[in-house]
Amino acid sequence: MSAADLLLVNTRIREGATLSTPTGILVRDGEIREIGDPRALRTAARAGTDALDLHGAVTTAGLVDGHLHPALGVEDTDGVNLTGCRTLEDVRAALARETGEWIVGWGLDPNCFGDRPVTNAPLADVFGDRPAVLRLFDAHSALLSEEALRRAGIDGPREFADRSAFACDETGRPTGLVLEFSALEVAYAPVPRQPFARRRERLRELLEAMAATGLTGGHVMDCNGDSLELYRSLDEAGELPLRLxxxxxxxxxxxxxxRAELVARQGVGGRLWEVAGVKMFLDGTIDNSTAWLADPDCCGHSRDSAWRDPGAYSDAVRYFAARGIQTATHAIGDAAVAHALSTMATLSPGSMRRHRIEHIETIPDELIPLFARHDVVASMQPAHATEFTRADHSDNWSRRIGEERAGRGWRCRDLLDAGATLVLGSDWPVAPFDPRPILAAAQLRRAPGHPDAEPVGPAQALTAQQALHGYTAAPAAAIGDRRGGAVAVGMRADLTVWVDDPVGCGPDALAALPIRLTMTDGLLSFAE
Structure with missing residues (x-):
């Protein structure tokens, strides 16, 4: 990282609908001190302040991922990457190259199984007698070999407080599929864990890669194990490039x-990281039948909340709200979103914090206006629609919930038009973290670079300006950050500099638009 005082010259500033003529930005002590004529700024700069000519590159507020899992993801992405596998033959080929005692993989797409249920039987030939644990792409489920089931002590059904489950056949024999976090903890208990030093190095590399895509910060939706020690170690060594x-x-x-422990943790942090807020789960995922839908999915599943008593969830939200703590609720199904909204409607206007709902994958018309009415932030990941579903509804997600509910998936534009604050993100490691293809997908409703692909819900497409707002001003507004999300005097110097205008270049070009530099807290975290 470079010195804290820097003069950026010959840069155009993109703020909302406005693109400025070339100007200068004076950064001092992590703050934007002045914007204007570079010659005047040179006079105002302290002796020794470096000047960097950006040759007409475009500066925006720093990009912030509204929902990601860096430290948890470093563990979840251990082993072979299966995200590129489209068939079971692809999966077999990838796993056949693994030579260790354990076969560990991640990113397994249930669409690889076609119309068949997700069980370990189709992969028994490649597993053999070795322990194998494959995390599915949704991060809420995993597939275990027979030997891994034995080592984890999984020999039949079991009840958990969060409705986690070991999937079993009609005889009560486990099929290998493990659903939700309590069950995953049992499944992964025997799996060798990476040592702290290795996880720290992988986290450092990950965050540096994120900074190279223009990210200056992220809203981290987990705090498990020793993750805070990982962030603390990087921050104290000056190796934390994102504000978390x-x-x-x-x-x-x-x-x-x-609950009292979670309250006590609030405010713990360092220069670039802080514990702030509480993440909650009202349901799981549609792909593994643990979502909470108003009517069962086409397999007769996804009928229940993750909380056996949904009223206890509401009590917990009110407990944190009364203490000025923001909650972020994972709610994917329509019933889960409806319950979260009805809970937030009961909160006192003086509860100090806006509350959030994460994912919001399928909702009916009547829920749309309630986000703005109750001042609830909508946090969504538009690339999930383009990465994992298809316009013809032939994918696993769409087949499970049926045509009508699939047709009202990822309603980004409707929520925005209704006045909601819309925050965009990746949910990494569920989907790639690079914000540029996500910004493009939000506009195209298809994967960028594939013009022949039919868009998924094209009426929900955002404009380029709206999409950028979802990665800049909206994340700041969502957490009440008055010094972030804009390029203006007095704001923090968290900046993303693009070689061209991300609003005017077109979405397919945006997906690969080079980043000139990334600045967090006045320090260069990336420069080409």
Whole structure:
């Protein structure tokens, strides 16, 4: 990282609908001190301040991913990457190259199984007698070999407070599929864990890669294990390139002592990271039948909340709200979103914090206006629609919920038009973290670079300006950050500099638009 005082010259500033003529930005002590004529700024700069000519590159507020899992993702992405596999033959080929005692993989797409259920039987030939654990792409489920089931002590059904489950056949024999976090903890208990030093190095490399795509910060939706020590170690060594806001989990079954612990954690942090907020789960995912839908999915599943008593979730939200703590609720199904909204409608206007709902994959018309009415932030990942579903509804997600509900998926534009604050993000490692293809997908409703692909829900497409707002001003507004999300005097110097205008270049070009530099807290975290 470079010195804290810097003069950026010959840059155009993109703020909303306005693109300025070339100008200068004086950065001092992590703050934007002045914007204007570079000659005047040179006079105002302190002796020794470096000047950097950006040759007409475009500066925006720093990009912030509204929902990601860096430290947890470093563990979840251990082993072979299966995200490129489209068939079971692809999966077999990838796993056949693994030679260690354990076969560990991640990113398995249930669409690889076609119309067949997700079980370990189709992969038994490649597993053999070795322990194997493959995390599915949604990060809420995993597929275990017979030997991995044995080592984890999984020999039949079991009840959990959060409705986690070991999928079993009609005889009660486990099929290998493990659903949701409590069950995943059992499944992964025997799996060798990476040492702290290795995870720290991988996290450093990950965050540097994120900075190279223009990211200056992220809203981290987990705080498990020793993740805070990882962030603390990087920050104290000056190796943390992103500003991170971290929300630990409150799970079904957590008692009053756990809630008090979560309150006590608030404000813990360092120069670029802070614990602020609480993450909660009302359901799981549609792909693994653990979402909470108003009517069952086409397999007769996804009928229940993750909380056996949804009222206990509401009590927990009110507990944190009364203490001025923002909650972020994972709610994918329409019933989950409806319950979260009805809970937030009961909160006192003086509860100090806006509350959030994460994902919001399928909702009916009547829920749309309630986000603005109750001042609830909508946090969404538009690339999930373009990465994992198809316009013809032939994918696993769409087949499970049916035509009508699939047709009202990822309603980004409707929420925005209704006055909601819309925050965009990746949910990495569920989907790639690079914000540029996500910004493009939000506009195209298809994967960028594939003009022949039919868009998924094209009426929900955002404009380029709206999409950029979802990665800049909206994340700041969502957390009440008055010094972020804009390029203006007095704001923090969290900046993304593009070689061209991200609003005017066109979405397919945007997906690969080079980043000139990334600045976090006045320090260069990336420069080409």
């Amino acid at each position: 806001r971290i929300a630990p989990w409150c799970r079904p079954g957590d008692d009053s002592a756990r």
